[in-house]
Amino acid sequence: MSVATAHVDIVAPAVPGARPGTVVGAAEVLDRGNRRLGRVPLRAEMSTPVEIPDEERCLVHGWSPYLAVQPVVVTGGRTPQVVLSARRANGESTGGENFGRAANGWVRLWGREPDGRWAVRDPSGMATGGTATVATPVGGTAALQVGGGRRRPVCTLVPEGSLFTLRPAECRPQGRVEVRPVADSGFTLLEALRLGEWGWAAVVERVWWEDPGVRGTPLFDLAVAYLACRRGDLERVSRWREETGDRHASGLARVDVLTVDAWLARRHGEWRDLAGVLDRLADAGEAPLVAEGLDLLAAELARPTLELRASEPSEALRRLLAPYLRAALPSSLTSFTAAHPQEPAHRPPMKAQAGASLPFRVERDKSALRIQWRVQGGVPTDGGDYALVGERALLPREPGLTDNEPEGLRGWLIVEDEDPMVLWRLARRLLDEEMAAGVSLVPGRDALAVALPGLRVGPVATLLASLLREGRVRRLGLSVGGARRELDVADAAEAERILAVLLQGGHRSLP
Incomplete structure (x- = not known):
């Protein structure tokens, strides 16, 4: 039996300085069983469609190196568009004090x-x-x-x-102090590669192969090549080299292109070509623009072939790169301490x-x-x-939450945690086991709003305590109205007592 689906447009969060079409991250849609329904790139000022089952309650969450993406809960057929935005960490200070010296x-x-x-x-x-x-x-x-x-x-x-x-x-x-591009598709892919975010990297990479209009910028072109090298995909690296040609044969990216050529020559067993490339790299006297290239060259030189073991170019290149490797700092662009x-x-x-x-x-x-x-x-x-500027994008609200805060949250138990995926799992448990009548993610915060009418205090407290006992969280922030408490005990009875006291105090603070 076919399942009716709904069309949902996912809009990228606002990243200041990003030109239209720049890939600033990636997002995925999970159903109630945490099954992935789709992954899409997040491109500045553009939307990407996803089909989700009609009436299915799903989570849209994403990743970006420029800002933390606020997860959003959507229901198929009711939410034609999801506008993602930056999320604000719960631990951010709201006071006017300054810390430390300038x-x-x-x-x-x-x-x-x-x-x-x-x-x-x-x-x-x-x-x-x-x-x-x-x-x-x-x-x-x-x-x-x-x-x-x-x-x-x-x-x-x-x-x-x-x-x-x-x-x-x-x-x-x-x-x-880090130096990073304002917004660049290549830097997005390089950061995903550096951080080991392979799933997100594959989504960003797909844009380069499917849309020739995004090619030509050094970082995006190089990022795609280095990702294929890291995977050991000889066919894709060869195809990349054919399609980019000598676009970056001059300029700062030329050292990176030679690095890719060296990788290809070794994999093809073309030792004479490899010796020639290493010779040109040594003569260039520079490090690659991308830190991934520096790591790649170091790994290649650490495994010399019999044909190149006594090669003068490879020894000259080792001497050139050694200081960069010793002084290198964690970054997608080659960064090193130096006067x-x-x-x-x-x-x-x-x-x-x-x-x-x-x-x-x-x-x-x-x-x-x-x-x-x-x-x-x-x-x-x-x-x-x-x-932080990206927070100006407005999140779609689930029914039951208004745009005003904290007025829109009166009559709700607010549960806060640093991990939005913990909150998503908690929301599903609360609804699936009918512990609460209404649950929503709070826009702009890593928080869950649980409707007070119909709340089953005992089962909810037991569930929260189990999260602490299993090591899923260290502490949970709880608030009702003007009353706030931190739950950091794994005992169900004590958690129920704390929750009951909080609800009582919170009700007194409500008008």
């Missing part, structure tokens, strides 16, 4: 001269508006170096003519001359670190966190 820093742009030397470029054109964003001009190989304060200077190889955000990598103003782009060092000087640099200031502001430019006159004076 830290100064600088970002410097390096360009490669025709003779191969690195030279500092004029930073006046790097500032791009009211956010902590810098631009790289057109004109060849480039590197962004970030230093200052107590942090060691770090260089990141970057494509020319692109926008990059500066983002503190840790919750410390003095910590490392100079051509001199990677595991522990470079803490302080480096910041001449011809664009100064900035890192501040701890409420719930996030942000960067402010410290200079006036055509340069931005206030930085911002790109990841």
Whole structure:
């Protein structure tokens, strides 16, 4: 018997700076049994259709390297469109206090001269508006170096003519500052590959093979090739090489193309070609643009063939790459500690001359670190966190929740946890076992709203305690009205007592 289905359009979350069609992540639809009904790419300002069973209650959740995607519950036939957005972590501070001390820093742009030397470029054109964003001009190989304060200077190889955000990598103003593209399909795929998100990577990769219009940008082209190399898919890498041709034979990506050529030559057993490629790599005197390429070359050179064991090119390449590997940092783009782009060092000087640099200031502001430019006159004076801007996209509400918060949540038990998948499993158990009459995910939060009318306190408390006992969660945040409690006990009787007290206190706080 055929099952009636409904057409649902999934719309990508808003990622500031993303051009229409940029792949900013991927999403999947799960039914009540956690069976996957479909996986789709999330492309900026575009929607992707998915067919789900009519009247089936499903979860739409996704992944993006630019923001945490808020899961949404939809019902087939009732929700023609799902607009995904950024989610706000439950632990974010809402107070006005500041944490820690501000830290100064600088970002410097390096360009490669025709003779191969690195030279500092004029930073006046790097500032791009009211956010902590810098631009790289057109004109060849480039590197962004970030230093200052107590942090060691770090260089990141970057494509020319692109926008990059500066983002503190840790919750410390003095910590490392990451350089990442504002929004780039290739970076999305590279991050999925770096983090081991193979399922999401396959969805993003599919866009490159199915839509030739997205090809031509260095990062996306290279990301597809490196993913195929990581899989050991010789046929697909060969096809990639035929279709991209010599598109990136010059410029910063040429070293990555040679890296892919070396991988192909070894897999085909073409030792003479491999020796020639290694020779060209050694002569280039540069590291690959993509960190995956650096790792790939290191792995290839660690397994020398009999034909190449005494090869001078391979030894020269080992000597070239060794400092980069020792100084490498976790990143999709090749990043390494260095006081100079051509001199990677595991522990470079803490302080480096910041001449011809664009100064900035890192501040701890409420719930996030942000960067402010410290200079006036055509340069931005206030930085911002790109990841939080995406929250402006409006989530579709399930029946029973209004747009106003907390007014729209009165009469509900709110259960909070850091893992939205735990909340999804909890929602299914509550409904399947008829412990509650209504359950919904709370828009913009990692929280579950359980309707108070019809709530069976004893079974609900037993279920919550079992999650703690099984190690699924460490603690659950519970609130009703103005009353709040944390549930961190695995004993069902004690959990029922805590829940009963909370409900009593919460009812007194309701108007």
